[in-house]
Amino acid sequence: MKEFFAFVRKEFLHIFRDRKTLLVLVGLPTVLIVLFGFAISTEIRNVNIGLLSLDDDISVLRLMDKLDRSEYFTYVGRFDSENAVNEAMRRGEIDAALVFPAGFVPAMYGPEGAEVSVLVDATNPNNASMEVMYLSQIIYGYFGEDMQAAAMSAGHSGGGGRITPNLRMLYNPQLKSSYNFVPGIMGLILLLICALMTSVSIVREKETGSMEVLLVSPIKPINIVLAKMIPYFVISCAILVNILLLTIFVLKVPVEGSFFWMILISLIYIILSLGIGMFVSSIVRTQITATLLCGMIFLVPVMMFSGMLYPIESMPVALQWFAQVIPAKWFIEAIRKIMIEGVPVRYVTTEILIMVGLAVLFFTAAVVKFKDRLD
Amino acid sequence: MDLEGDFTIPKGELFGIIGPDGAGKTTLFRILATLLRPDEGTVTVEGMDIVRDYRTIRTVLGYMPGKFSLYSDLSVRENLEFFASVFGKDVKENAGLIENIYCRLRPFEKRKAGNLSGGMKQKLALCCSLIHSPSVLLLDEPTTGVDPSSRRELWENLAELRDKGMTIIVSTAYMDEADRCGKVAMMKSGKFLLAASPSDIVSGFGKRLASVRSDDMFRLLHDLRSMEGVGKCYTFGDTHHIILKDGTDMTEELVGEQLVSVYGHTGVQVRRIRASLEDCYMNLGEE
Amino acid sequence: MEKSGYVIEVEHLTKRFGNFTAVDDISFDVRRGEIFGFLGANGAGKTTAMRMLTGLSFPTSGKGRVAGFDIWTQSELIKKHIGYMSQKFALYGDLTVNDNMELFAGIYGVPKAEARSRIDLLLDRLSLMPEKNSPVKDLPQGWKQKLAFSVAIIHRPEIVFLDEPTGGVDPAARRQFWELIYEAVDEGITAFVTTHYMDEAEYCNRISMMVDGRIDALDSPHALKEKYGASSVAEVFDILARGAERSE
Numbered sequence: 041m042k043e044f045f046a047f048v049r050k051e052f053l054h055i056f057r058d059r060k061t062l063l064v065l066v067g068l069p070t071v072l073i074v075l076f077g078f079a080i081s082t083e084i085r086n087v088n089i090g091l092l093s094l095d096d097d098i099s100v101l102r103l104m105d106k107l108d109r110s111e112y113f114t115y116v117g118r119f120d121s122e123n124a125v126n127e128a129m130r131r132g133e134i135d136a137a138l139v140f141p142a143g144f145v146p147a148m149y150g151p152e153g154a155e156v157s158v159l160v161d162a163t164n165p166n167n168a169s170m171e172v173m174y175l176s177q178i179i180y181g182y183f184g185e186d187m188q189a190a191a192m193s194a195g196h197s198g199g200g201g202r203i204t205p206n207l208r209m210l211y212n213p214q215l216k217s218s219y220n221f222v223p224g225i226m227g228l229i230l231l232l233i234c235a236l237m238t239s240v241s242i243v244r245e246k247e248t249g250s251m252e253v254l255l256v257s258p259i260k261p262i263n264i265v266l267a268k269m270i271p272y273f274v275i276s277c278a279i280l281v282n283i284l285l286l287t288i289f290v291l292k293v294p295v296e297g298s299f300f301w302m303i304l305i306s307l308i309y310i311i312l313s314l315g316i317g318m319f320v321s322s323i324v325r326t327q328i329t330a331t332l333l334c335g336m337i338f339l340v341p342v343m344m345f346s347g348m349l350y351p352i353e354s355m356p357v358a359l360q361w362f363a364q365v366i367p368a369k370w371f372i373e374a375i376r377k378i379m380i381e382g383v384p385v386r387y388v389t390t391e392i393l394i395m396v397g398l399a400v401l402f403f404t405a406a407v408v409k410f411k412d413r414l415d
Numbered sequence: 416m417d418l419e420g421d422f423t424i425p426k427g428e429l430f431g432i433i434g435p436d437g438a439g440k441t442t443l444f445r446i447l448a449t450l451l452r453p454d455e456g457t458v459t460v461e462g463m464d465i466v467r468d469y470r471t472i473r474t475v476l477g478y479m480p481g482k483f484s485l486y487s488d489l490s491v492r493e494n495l496e497f498f499a500s501v502f503g504k505d506v507k508e509n510a511g512l513i514e515n516i517y518c519r520l521r522p523f524e525k526r527k528a529g530n531l532s533g534g535m536k537q538k539l540a541l542c543c544s545l546i547h548s549p550s551v552l553l554l555d556e557p558t559t560g561v562d563p564s565s566r567r568e569l570w571e572n573l574a575e576l577r578d579k580g581m582t583i584i585v586s587t588a589y590m591d592e593a594d595r596c597g598k599v600a601m602m603k604s605g606k607f608l609l610a611a612s613p614s615d616i617v618s619g620f621g622k623r624l625a626s627v628r629s630d631d632m633f634r635l636l637h638d639l640r641s642m643e644g645v646g647k648c649y650t651f652g653d654t655h656h657i658i659l660k661d662g663t664d665m666t667e668e669l670v671g672e673q674l675v676s677v678y679g680h681t682g683v684q685v686r687r688i689r690a691s692l693e694d695c696y697m698n699l700g701e702e
Numbered sequence: 703m704e705k706s707g708y709v710i711e712v713e714h715l716t717k718r719f720g721n722f723t724a725v726d727d728i729s730f731d732v733r734r735g736e737i738f739g740f741l742g743a744n745g746a747g748k749t750t751a752m753r754m755l756t757g758l759s760f761p762t763s764g765k766g767r768v769a770g771f772d773i774w775t776q777s778e779l780i781k782k783h784i785g786y787m788s789q790k791f792a793l794y795g796d797l798t799v800n801d802n803m804e805l806f807a808g809i810y811g812v813p814k815a816e817a818r819s820r821i822d823l824l825l826d827r828l829s830l831m832p833e834k835n836s837p838v839k840d841l842p843q844g845w846k847q848k849l850a851f852s853v854a855i856i857h858r859p860e861i862v863f864l865d866e867p868t869g870g871v872d873p874a875a876r877r878q879f880w881e882l883i884y885e886a887v888d889e890g891i892t893a894f895v896t897t898h899y900m901d902e903a904e905y906c907n908r909i910s911m912m913v914d915g916r917i918d919a920l921d922s923p924h925a926l927k928e929k930y931g932a933s934s935v936a937e938v939f940d941i942l943a944r945g946a947e948r949s950e
Contacts, residue, residue: 042500042503043500043501043502043503046496046497046500046501047497047500047501050486050489050493050497053488053489053493054486054488054489057488057489058488248482248483248484248486249480249481249482249483249484250483250484250485250486252445252448252450252478252480252483253478253479253480253483253498253543253544254501255450255473256448256449256450256473256476256478257473257501257502257547258470258473258474258501258502258503259501259502413449413450413451413452413469414445414450414451433872434872435842435843435844435871435872435874435875436842436843436844436870436871436872436875437842437843438872532744532745533744533745534743534744534745556870559869559870560744560789560866560869560870560898561744561898562742562743562744562898562943563743563898563900563936563939563940563943564743564939564940564943564944565743565744566898567940588870588871588872588873589899590873591936632905633884633887633888636881636884649877650877650880650881650905651901652901652904652905652934653904653905653923653924693873696872696873696874697873697874697877
């Protein structure tokens with residue numbers, strides 16, 4: 041055991057002496073999370089909104105005031121014609137406008153109901169559709185309250201007016217786009233560290249000739265490999281904690297499901313990735329091949345086929361089938377279900393079993409391929 | 416790689432292996448180190464079979480491969496401690512064996528191994544392969560790229576280790592190093608052509624050898640090669656060595672005379688000499 | 703360009719890295735057409751000095767001319783007029799013998815028409831014609847080194863720098879290599895050689911000994927042996943290296 045811990049210590053020294061790589065390993069997830077969370081975010085913010093209303097109804101003005109106070113919209117001002125609204129939108133002064141027809145409020149309480157137009161600058165269709173959704177939601181909510189209050193004061197319930205169907209958005213009620221990429225980044229980073237770094241570090245010993253010396257020592261070769269994994273396991277756990285903290289406290293994405301199972305699934309995935317790294321290192325001789333193999337066979341497909349960037353459902357069937365063999369796909373799906381959908385763990389049993397199976401497969405293959413000789 | 420040959424190395428021998436690159440020296444070392452299994456034939460180390468008992472052999476073996484480069488990001492001390500612990504040993508309990516080598520490294524204990532000079536790196540690598548007090552030490556070309564002073568120090572260290580009873584097998588491209596071995600094996604393309612003590616090899620040299628010198632050494636080389644009766648001619652330090660063919664009337668005196676009268680050389684010196692190990696190597700396999 | 707009697711002229715060349723003086727005020731000349739042995743222990747400053755002479759790094763102070771060009775202002779011209787071969791970088795193993803030669807002839811700007819005849823001449827001299835189309839990695843080490851040398855002089859440089867060209871090579875192959883150097887020198891190329899083999903130092907016309915960044919001795923092997931009362935250059939080396947203070 042003393043031998044083993046000396047080995048682990050040495051691996052930690054290697055990692056901590058190589059400051060630049062360590063910085064990349066720890067910095068990369070942080071940068072990715074923050075980048076995806078804010079810069080690439082499709083969440084809308086600071087939308088300038090105008091108003092065209094021919095009546096001076098107080099409830100319409102109160103609505104605008106409410107919009108202005110929300111973090112998404114800024115009320116710019118009132119226009120007196122549709123032309124003026126169009127002109128302002130063309131000049132970029134407003135991104136959206138609400139157009140209330142004359143007699144909107146009384147008509148709302150009438151049996152026919154009333155219509156409000158929502159005009160949106162659709163240069164960015166994503167933002168536009170989201171703005172429409174936000175606005176309709178706020179309007180429905182606002183006037184719904186008004187109508188209820190009116191009905192109450194009139195002394196009869198469920199009378200006039202029209203209650204519009206509520207648009208409900210599942211899993212991401214605020215449409216925060218940060219949600220979906222978090223499991224993807226976890227899948228990518230953990231694979232990068234466990235598979236790529238471990239295999240490169242083992243193969244480096246082959247390249248520098250120290251593996252020959254280590255093989256010709258009483259230490260069991262399998263311990264050499266296990267000792268290499270421990271530091272990367274520890275680092276992976278630290279990075280996992282880092283990602284979760286960033287996600288929960290900086291991006292303010294709440295964890296809907298069981299925290300315990302989320303951590304456990306991540307640990308299974310970390311072990312699976314270490315198995316991949318060990319397998320790769322047992323079949324290659326140079327650091328370049330190890331990097332290419334891990335990069336091309338495992339990392340690139342994670343980006344393409346794990347559902348991180350593109351939804352798997354919209355891919356051709358052949359590629360959908362291919363996606364099933366990507367280890368990270370199962371992890372990302374499981375985490376997405378637990379973390380964002382908040383489903384009980386029985387709904388991710390398939391994913392967990394597949395990951396455990398793959399881990400056993402890779403470790404067995406690696407141990408079978410691993411030799412304590414050079415031939 | 417085909418390897419051919421039988422030899423035994425007695426305990427406590429300093430055994431040298433000489434041969435050109437690609438002769439199979441590294442393959443031989445890997446077989447002895449239990450890293451490769453021979454396709455045919457058997458090897459025993461300390462009486463144990465290298466295929467069957469390789470685990471036990473590995474506890475008594477010290478091995479320094481040709482391209483061994485230590486961990487350049489670890490310090491001198493850290494490297495040493497790591498290799499000691501790999502063998503389940505403590506640096507202190509084995510410090511005595513390496514003291515004479517390590518004393519030169521002690522001032523640099525905290526320096527990263529990657530920042531040591533070639534000679535120092537070699538010393539550290541030797542310490543790391545000795546730290547578990549092996550009874551058999553294998554060194555694959557330990558002195559390539561090492562300057563003459565450091566080489567001599569290394570060989571003094573090896574002699575001390577041999578005197579303490581260690582069996583040492585070392586390959587080298589330097590003939591002066593081979594001279595320091597108790598026994599030398601010469602390899603060419605996987606075959607052992609000769610395995611004997613340096614003095615036996617030298618006294619078994621059955622040819623007439625002479626050293627020649629003149630004021631124009633480059634022209635001298637070509638002129639000697641064109642001479643009747645001169646079998647082989649090669650540079651040797653500040654002289655050229657020639658082999659006089661068997662059964663020729665040519666003598667050292669005649670060579671000298673002809674160089675002056677026929678080829679117009681000045682400052683000619685021709686002397687009959689005894690062969691050195693290097694001469695034997697140069698004429699190897701041409702009997 | 704006027705051809706002086708010296709291909710390398712160095713005055714008070716110094717290179718410092720922080721507090722460490724790698725090359726300490728060295729001055730020497732190399733004569734046209736000689737074999738100049740540049741000896742010293744590991745870490746004595748040989749490599750640093752060679753880098754400055756081959757235009758790869760600037761000195762901290764001092765003057766120097768190589769092949770008639772100033773090391774401060776004309777390093778690009780120097781690179782065109784010298785050849786360089788080290789033990790570490792030899793040739794591209796996966797390219798054939800002929801490809802390697804054509805590649806380096808191209809890199810050094812040898813005209814196409816002339817390159818062909820020079821390559822054939824060199825291949826012929828090395829008896830490598832039959833191996834012309836085999837990948838370099840399949841050749842024995844000794845041949846690789848001879849080929850690397852031929853490539854280094856394919857553009858007929860005025861001076862060829864050889865950095866431990868024969869490391870790890872057996873005595874027979876080393877001799878064949880040195881005969882190539884002799885031939886090149888016979889054709890007027892100057893050879894600047896570092897080596898750890900002291901018998902090779904004896905082949906040089908003149909040798910310099912670097913100790914702790916300084917040149918402590920410079921003369922013909924014969925004169926040095928007389929001066930230090932030694933029987934071989936190896937002994938001279940030992941006497942001088944013993945005075946070394948730094949082992950790095």
